[in-house]
Amino acid sequence: MDYLTPPRDERTQPQRVIAGYPQTARRTPAQPLVRREPTLSELTGPLAPAGRLALLGGDIAGHREKRAIGQLMHLCVRVLDEDGAPVGGAVVEMWQANAAGRYIHPNDDDHAPVDANFYGAARLVTDETGAFTLRTVKPGGYPVPGSGGWWRPPHVHFSIFGRVWLSRLVTQMYFPGEPLNGQDRILNAVPDAAARERLVARLEPPRGEPYDALVYEHQIVLRGRAATPGQA
């Protein structure tokens, strides 16, 4: 299938250099990015990297005595392309902090406790409807060291392989109603308010006895449109 990747509206994407996030100024290219017409190299991509990447299950909250601390949640995500067509078979990598705002990573310091029952990462593949579901706990916010009081709001990281090289996406998902959302330097780097709003998951009613998990739904749109309408 041929795929088109029209240029994106810059206002729907984050600014590259952010005041109060000094690493962005040291790492963002100073020269203008070079415009190029996509070639076959950009309009192909790894379709089955799952063969190279070990899949981890979508249930990372644990059970009974191994249950992670925090509010249980089911995160139901759909991955679509710009036509609204589901992107099935996409490898999704997610990672998040624990309920106290701590990552299992050498870069995280000692500001909050580790939860022995929570690693906070899942790698899975979307089904034919573009959907995947995670059973996890809601992450906590955390302070960014040396930032003069910037706290990241609760969020979940995603890295997604789409159908072509230009569909590759790294993004973050936020939670509705969080007071820290309004001052987050990363979320608010996206100029367009509607585009920011689309980075926030939707809270849905809990589903079924024993109603023990919050339910959040979220939609992720990868770059790309089918060149020929109707072509599968």
Place this chain on the structure above:
Amino acid sequence: MKRAAALVPTGEATVGPFFPPRYVDAGANDLTALEGRRARGETIEIHGAVREEDGAPLENLIVEIWQADARGIYRHPADPRHAEADPDFLGWGRSATGAAGEYRFRTIRPGAPAGRAPHVNVMLMFSGLMRILKTTLFFEGDPRNDSDPVYCCVPASRRELLVARSKGEDNFEFSIQLRGGRETPFFDD
């Protein structure tokens, strides 16, 4: 199929400082075999260091590559020749930089895709990079570089920064400067 109204692609964000180390799977930087079967072609090594503005090396930066097989075919249905693609070559790999900013891939020397010089597509993800950075690696001394459409859309004075330097027969160095000095050209697609 009725076509839905166009949706807006989701906003990108940085991977941040906490990309899980277990996502850099053992062997993910070796493209020369798939499920134990050896890919066709000449094995080469591509390596280099990634640095930020003041030249400081960046550790734990994620480098991903995507390339055609030894005959220049992509393993993807958009390539008209994909049915002939090497079944033992996926063409994708991932490496994380070490303390000196170094990354390393073992791969197959790519052939020339139609209308292109042999090349390797590179993307970088890191804390402080709000978008994925994309560049393209070309091979030193290949006469096809000068007619490659991607190579040629870079200002002439900066093209050499896209060229991996030969460090021996099967060994190429491609160091990457994110900003300032000999800044690597990056692409806006």
